[in-house]
Amino acid sequence: MSNPVSLRATSESEAAALPALLARAEHLAGAVLLGAHGRRRAGAGDDxxxxxxxxxxxxxxxxxxxxxxxxxxxxxxxxEWQIAQSVMLWVDQGASMRFTSSDSLPLKVARARVLALAVAILLNRGGERVGLTGTELPPRAGRPQIMSLAQLLCRDDATDYSPPEHRAMIPHARAVFISDFMGDIDGVRTALTKAADRGVRGVLCHLLDPSEEAFPFSGRTIFESVGGTISHETLKANDLRDRYLARLAERKAELQSLCALTGWHYGVHHTDSSAQSGLLWLYRALDARAVAA
Incomplete structure (x- = not known):
């Protein structure tokens, strides 16, 4: 049973983060004037x-x-065909996402949350149903759903790396996964395979801090996971650079291959890029033609 004091502290922390997240997401969505999210093919509709x-x-x-x-x-x-569609979101809330290499850059999870909520706001304005993967918040339309999304997106996961949630995938829906994908790739493979089996197509947003692309380390360095479960000390960090960059390139290639096999759309977004550019890419990639490309 949860400790009441701990539960209250967690609840208050989530409540404090909620208005800021909503404000940032609303502002970001308001800066992107895209209109209704049409299906771009003939059918029942008004436009x-x-x-x-x-x-x-x-x-x-x-x-x-x-x-x-x-x-x-x-x-x-x-x-234009404008039947409302279900879009399911998954945002990695693991500890590895609570990383930034500079005070001038957002945490990876902060950028992921605002992108996910902003795209949900845009889709909701277009008449789509939006929710989370899994069973906690099935896709629905309306402002109350956006509030529920914001609340659930403010929760942190204690584990270093969280695998994608793949339960309760709605057949032939769309999905958006946002993560640094630094953990075991088997979880991603399972989620995308199960999604493809149910006709779900979507977007994989690989979100990275710029230092994770550049590996700007040399000399004596102690590498620690954000969750504190992994630690590695080296006297020659620069000797690890080539191996690290090769592993990162390998991971990107694996994710791209998975997306190609399952009909998903893959892209990389960096926290030193504008949130607006990330939102525009996510929104456009959700278009059926983009996902099928």
Whole structure:
């Protein structure tokens, strides 16, 4: 049973972080004016998409006579397909995400949370249902769902590396995974395989601090995991640089290969890049055509 004092402290910490996260996400989403999240194919909807030549079987009521009067061909006015879709989010809350190499840069988890919540706000504005992977918060629409998302995204995980949550994947939905993917890749492989089995396609956002790309260490250095469970001391850190960068390149290649095999979209985002650029990439990558590319 949870210690009441500890539970209250955790709750108060989450409550304190919630307004700031919401404010940052709302501001970020407000800076990206994207409109409705259309499906970009013909179907039931209110918005005009394109004209196409009339075909056998088209109703006479579907003919756009104003457009057809401009030439000798009859045209049909098509609307854009805008059926609401479920989008599931997973943000790595493990201790490795609570790292930054500089006070001028955000923690990786802080950037991941604001990106996830901002994309949820944009999708919600477009009429989509958004939730978390797993069973705690199934996809729904509406402002209360955004508040619930923000609250759950403020929780930290005590483990160094958290594997992606793959339970309760809704068939043929979309998904967004945001992590540094520094842990065991088997968890990622399992999650993407299970998602693909259920027709779920999505976006894998590989989020890294710039120092994790550059490895700017030399001389005597003590490397410790944020959670404190791993420690390694070396007198010649620069001797590890080539091996580390090779391992990082190998991990990126593994993730790219997994995404290619399962129909997901892979991209890298750095915490020294603007949050707006990361949000724009995430939002556009969720488009069906981008994921299928």
């Amino acid at each position: 005009f998409w394109q004209y196409r030549p009339a075909q056998i079987g088209d109703s006479r009521r579907a003919i756009d006579y104003r457009r057809s009067a401009m030439g000798d061909t009859e045209f049909v006015r098509e609307r």
